[in-house]
Amino acid sequence: xARHRYLVAYDISDPVRLRRVAKTVEDYGERIxxxxxxxxxxxxDLAELQWRLNRVITTSADHVLFVDLGIPxxxxxxxxxxxxxxxxxxxxxx
Numbered sequence: 317x318a319r320h321r322y323l324v325a326y327d328i329s330d331p332v333r334l335r336r337v338a339k340t341v342e343d344y345g346e347r348i349x350x351x352x353x354x355x356x357x358x359x360x361d362l363a364e365l366q367w368r369l370n371r372v373i374t375t376s377a378d379h380v381l382f383v384d385l386g387i388p389x390x391x392x393x394x395x396x397x398x399x400x401x402x403x404x405x406x407x408x409x410x
Contacts, residue, residue, distance in 0.1 A: 320384050326351050
């Protein structure tokens with residue numbers, strides 16, 4: 317099953333839920349900013365991550381953004397300022 321690289325960003329209003337969301341997304345990808353992750357996900361991984369996050373967030377107060385960037389090896393980034401290394405492409409084994 318083909319993986320796509322997703323940018324996952326969130327805005328969570330409660331500190332306890334914020335930590336739970338961060339821990340959950342860390343299982344699937346790597347943090348590139350405080351509330352922004354890069355995750356290489358299959359469709360099944362994406363569905364599982366969304367299901368897990370829906371169990372944590374309060375939908376009336378929080379939101380999570382998923383941006384499909386495409387096939388990981390074809391995604392490019394440009395940086396201004398201090399450049400952090402990007403995670404390697406491919407599946408994440410936990």
